[in-house]
Amino acid sequence: MTGLTAAVAALSMAALLAGCGESGGSGDVTLKLVAADYGDSSANSSKKYWDALAEKFEDEHPGIKVDVAVYSWTDVDRKVKEMVADGEAPDLAQIGAYADYAAQDKLYSADDVLSIPTQADFLAPLAKAGVVNRVQYGMPFAASTRLLFFNEKLFKSAGVTPPESWSELQAAAKKLKARGVKIPYALPLGPEEAQAETYQWLLSGGGGYTDNVGTYDFDSKQNVATFNWLKNELVGKGLTGPTPPGKLNRAEAFAAFTRGEVGMLNGHPTLMQMAAKKHLKYGMVPMPGVNGKAQSTMGVADWMMAFKENGHRKEIRQFLDFAYSKKNVLEFSREYDLLPVTTSASQEMSDDKADAKKLGGFLEELPASQLYPVGKTSWAQVSVQIKKYIGKTVDPNGDPQATLAQLDAKAAAEENAS
Incomplete structure (x- = not known):
């Protein structure tokens, strides 16, 4: 019995350690997402996009809920800063800058929260701009050129x-x-x-x-x-x-x-x-x-970042792989006349006659574009x-x-x- 008891205890400890830094398997997990609004009216507010995306994700991933809050560009960066200062960081923030949070060791790296295919799909200049000290923390979400x-x-x-x-x-x-x-x-x-x-x-x-x-x-x-x-x-x-x-x-x-x-x-x-x-x-x-x-030419990117505070790495990874699927990237880009941040979506948009007529010139400039030095705090x-x-x-x-x-x-x- 002594050996059996020890084995059970060891398995229990292994399970406990495996759960550290991750959310467990019992009960629902709610991811908090704060995002910027790209719309110019209530009719095309980004809230509608994120709510629809969250609903589709929740249908495919029972046990994970996504709570979305969308703020204007005037307020969103300040709002996230306040949440972080109050110890209430969201799990995900889609805003204008990430470097300060990376420097404070508050973010998961892209390696932590993206599958290899998803991370590899980012356009090279955008991925490069998300790097601090040779580690990618900023995940490009929307892009444009001039x-x-x-x-x-x-x-x-x-x-x-x-x-x-x-x-x-x-x-x-x-x-x-x-x-x-x-x-x-x-x-x-x-x-x-x-x-x-x-x-x-x-x-x-x-x-x-x-x-x-x-x-x-x-x-x-x-x-x-x-x-x-x-x-x-x-x-x-x-x-x-x-x-x-x-x-x-x-x-x-x-x-x-x-x-x-x-x-x-x-x-x-x-x-x-x-x-x-x-x-x-x-x-x-x-x-x-x-x-x-x-x-x-000049390129501009807005960023997705994942905060470590709530320890929902596994669920964040599932949500981001879903959000960065070609279908969802294209839907967001087309809704707001922005450029896709992934190679797969960018290629499909270039091949589509309607998209190419509208955004072809911008798409051609993006691969060789230069971004602000956003990796510098x-x-x-x-x-x-x-x-x-x-x-x-x-x-x-x-x-x-x-x-x-x-x-x-x-x-x-x-x-x-x-």
């Missing part, structure tokens, strides 16, 4: 074709201005999203926010040359409209484009919807580079500094070299502090 939008009617009237280089862009802007176009090229370097317009131009000039080893490099030779060109050859020649770029926000530039006041500007898929509602005929081409098409504060100062580079008395050097010093300080 293209140069142009007003077809204004271009035809001015007798110009879509530009492929900076000199062609300047020449087109001059002809548009001569035809009385209010804003030949909209350059939104205002505080709303200056980091995006800045990054797009830095990439088109062969530079970027970091060097080849990931160190901030704002005042590189290429970056300084890019902003000298913008200051002297575009803004200085009166080709960016009456509002100083440092005071022009993206939303205002988009609205002016849909009113027919803008000849061309950088835009993402949302601008297609806005233009269509105004019955504006437009075209889209890749961003021009110094001497031809830019080598890469300093990036959030560095982005704030860009929004605050970058517009000054193109002012009449602006000094691109000095401003970019200032930003580089501030970025280095933030990086050291983090």
Whole structure:
């Protein structure tokens, strides 16, 4: 009996240890999911998407419930931060940034909560951007890129074709201005999203926010040359409209484009919807580079992350493998005119004639796109500094070299502090 008792005790202890860090097999487990709202009205709120997805998942996985809370982009990052601070982290959060939580060791790695096929299906540049210290914590959930939008009617009237280089862009802007176009090229370097317009131009000039080893490099030779060109050859020649770029926000530039006041500007898929509602005929081409098409464009991703606090790794893994199935990724992407984050869904969208007609240009740019350095915990504060100062580079008395050097010093300080 002694041997039997010992064996039973050993099995009981093994079962107990196996359950540590995991949810057990008795009773229902409820996963808490907080997500951002991509809709622009109650009719297409992301809450409807997530509720439908949760219902389908629960039908296929008895014993697991999914409690969904959806907040506007204005509130969602703050809401998750508050929940984590109060010791009530959700199991899953689909929001804008993950690096701070990874640095605090609050997240499961992607290896922990995704099957190998699901993780391998992520598009390479998006997966790479989710890495901190060589471990992937951020799981891309939604993506977009940028293209140069142009007003077809204004271009035809001015007798110009879509530009492929900076000199062609300047020449087109001059002809548009001569035809009385209010804003030949909209350059939104205002505080709303200056980091995006800045990054797009830095990439088109062969530079970027970091060097080849990931160190901030704002005042590189290429970056300084890019902003000298913008200051002297575009803004200085009166080709960016009456509002100083440092005071022009993206939303205002988009609205002016849909009113027919803008000849061309950088835009993402949302601008297609806005233009269509105004019955504006437009075209889209890749961003021009110094001497031809830019080598890469800016990519943007929003992130899914899995918190360790509640210990529901097994159930999180089941839900994420379900959510990242090709069918569900396509459904979300099509609903909100976003780009799929997986190779399988991206390929199917490219092969579909309707999808390709609508988003083909953006899809083509995504594989070679460059994302913000979101794996740096300093990036959030560095982005704030860009929004605050970058517009000054193109002012009449602006000094691109000095401003970019200032930003580089501030970025280095933030990086050291983090």
